[in-house]
Amino acid sequence: MASNVINIREFVDVSTAVASSPTNVSRDWSAVLFVQKGTDAQATVITKYDDLAAVIAAVGSNTEAAKFAAQLYGTSYDGISLNAPLYVAEIGAADADEFIENFMALLGDERFYYIALDTLFTDAMKKSAVSLNEANQSGVSHKLFVDDLSPLAFNSTLAADLGNGANASISAFCAGAKCKQCMVAAVNPSNTNKYYSAGMIAYFATREFAATSRCMATIAHKPASGISPIDFTDSGITVSPDDAWKNLDEKHANAYINVKLVGLSAWERGNTPAGDDVTAYISADYLNYTISVSVFQLLQSVPRLAMNENGASLLANTLDGAFNKLYNAGIIGPGVSLDGESFGGRGYHYSIPTPTGVKRANGLWDGIYCSALLQSSAKKVVIGNVLKK
């Protein structure tokens, strides 16, 4: 239907900063956690499922976990669907306090990277989850995907939406807080397939960091088979589709919509609520993780790593290996960063000074600094096909 088609195509990428993510965390980059509302005051139960059939066999098809899993495993990109475990955590959430307590405990877990929330949680709980996840980045970093089914997100501008205070939509709440570690998926209010977040997670979780063909790239303008675009003619939406989209766009909400320019349904934006491309953060997490694991493996493989030139060259080889892996996957590359630092060759440089002082005596090799230039993130603002940056 014509009125449901959005004629717009643009990248928005507002910041050069990429938040530092924690290193030294072992995680499964494709694994997903679905947080499900359990009975009040129950102890948290985490179950691991390997595919959709396993979820349905265990809990039946009419559960939120199964609905989420159906979207997650059913959405494919270029014919590739998720082949990774889904953890379902059933938590007691009688009120916001209980939710916060149980959700916080989950954030310490290293087994998964992507987190999504049951739509049965109240908006207040979802907002708490967003805040907790933002605050927890110095521990184990996770990316939180939240569905926003509120009509306010579509019908109100950001300012008007934020004016509702505690009743503001999740999109507006996250945009107001400039969150960088979560993504908001707009869902039309009466949609029964509520988990658009699962469709987004499926995209990121099917990326392969070691291959150029499926490297980390923005989700913007990527068509997903398995989900249908959101319906701007939904009864809850009272403004025109163009206005609804403008309102969502202002809040940096992501939406799966019909795009006239592309001619088919595709994701729009791929941003965090702060406006940055989320791939920058996921790539940065993966980069830190790769370096940590490589260095860890080096320390396990040699009897002793001497703190001298020989040790430095071993470390240099290891760092080269880690960075080259990312270069080969197209995540980093040569060029000039938005703030003017130039990167030659393979898009990275580092320094490894021989350690001195107390830290040296304690067996800590400190002072290693690496810089890398991300390629995968959207680096330009393109509005109406005009290059702006």
Place this chain on the structure above:
Amino acid sequence: MIGYREITEYLSDMFVSILGTNGLDFGFSQDQNEWAIAERQAGAAMPNATTVLLFRIDEYNNWSNRQYGQSSHSIDQYGDETIYELRTFKCRVNLMSKQLGGAFDAARFIIANLRNDRYNTFVRQKGRLLGIESVSKMKNLSNLENGTWTERVCFDIQFNFREEITVHNHTLFVKVPETLGDLAQSVEVNVNVTK
């Protein structure tokens, strides 16, 4: 490593031990600290002493780095370097006295006793830091003196010793982490990612 101070203290003690109870007979000071003085310390005329022994370390033969000589050089497994070398030097002894014959007699007495029991007793007590290679004949340099001191007798003792210099360049090793989470105590990598 054997330092200059150690050598001069050893020599000073050696001369005092050799002179022993006879020192006072030759006109040395009541205070044994004023008997044998490393030359760079000697400045003032000493009212309490009629005779005094001044010495200096000179002619640092073989104190250069003999790449093809008798030196040896090793590095142990922890990266400590040790350099061994046979060093030689000449100790120039000047005996000065205000009375005729004091320096002359004391010089003869010291040279004679460098090869008898008094020297051996000293070595037993203090250890053999230095080996004596040779002792030169005495020279009368009294005609160079025209002030307080009327007599000056000079002779040289050629010494050697085994130099052992250790260079503590310990190689330290990175602590091996047990889990990925421990890595922060072993290697700290700061990654700056930009767009």
